[in-house]
Amino acid sequence: MELSNRQEKIVEIVKENGPITGENIADSLNLTRATLRPDLAILTMAGFLDARPRVGYFYTGKTGSELLTEKLKKLKVSDYNSIPIVVEENISVYDAICSMFLDDVGTLFVVNKHAMLAGVLSRKDLLRASMGKQDLTSVPVHIIMTRMPNITICKKGDLLIDAAQKLIDKQIDALPVVQDVNDGYEVIGRITKTNITKALVALGRDEHL
Numbered sequence: 001m002e003l004s005n006r007q008e009k010i011v012e013i014v015k016e017n018g019p020i021t022g023e024n025i026a027d028s029l030n031l032t033r034a035t036l037r038p039d040l041a042i043l044t045m046a047g048f049l050d051a052r053p054r055v056g057y058f059y060t061g062k063t064g065s066e067l068l069t070e071k072l073k074k075l076k077v078s079d080y081n082s083i084p085i086v087v088e089e090n091i092s093v094y095d096a097i098c099s100m101f102l103d104d105v106g107t108l109f110v111v112n113k114h115a116m117l118a119g120v121l122s123r124k125d126l127l128r129a130s131m132g133k134q135d136l137t138s139v140p141v142h143i144i145m146t147r148m149p150n151i152t153i154c155k156k157g158d159l160l161i162d163a164a165q166k167l168i169d170k171q172i173d174a175l176p177v178v179q180d181v182n183d184g185y186e187v188i189g190r191i192t193k194t195n196i197t198k199a200l201v202a203l204g205r206d207e208h209l
């Protein structure tokens with residue numbers, strides 16, 4: 001985050017003189033305590049300063065990148081996930097291709113007749129299936145999908161950075177966000193490289209939640 005001139009001055013004063021009261025910071029800057037209040041609130045919330053009752057403000061010593069890491073580690077899958085596009089395991093490869101175009105996604109999640117996660121279809125899975133001579137309207141997707149238990153999943157309470165690590169480790173583009181039900185996983189969301197990119201941009205622009 002960009003600090004204003006005044007905020008930078010405050011940080012300098014606290015660095016050199018902390019712990020220091022708000023009153024004394026205000027005096028050093030020839031300002032009133034009330035004028036400084038919003039700046040002190042911002043600096044404390046952003047983690048540059050810490051405040052202890054009856055002691056005053058002190059410098060946390062955290063660098064910008066440490067503060068960024070702290071913020072990153074607070075982001076949850078549930079803050080950034082998208083709506084999942086789910087298809088039934090008996091639909092044809094042809095229909096899955098249509099669904100991928102119509103819903104404008106790169107990964108489809110496949111469910112069984114109990115609406116539980118059964119597999120994943122990527123763009124290349126569908127391309128590969130299209131290269132043969134089969135009639136795509138008669139090949140069901142469960143023949144070509146990557147299937148359970150080999151599906152990498154995440155849950156809505158997981159850290160976004162852990163989901164991102166899974167995408168990298170498994171070299172895949174998307175994870176289903178699932179919740180446990182009696183006999184499997186219900187698909188409740190989707191995390192893709194796009195979601196991770198959005199989170200990165202929001203963090204960089206200091207617009208995250």
Ligand code: ADP
Nearest residue numbers: 120122123124146150151152171172173174175
């Ligand atoms: P693409 O194949 O279009 O580049 P991916 O890299 O996401 O897309 O997929 C690579 C392979 O990994 C595909 O065979 C796909 O079925 C599989 N796959 C994709 N997502 C997952 C996942 N979450 N868990 C397990 N396998 C997956």
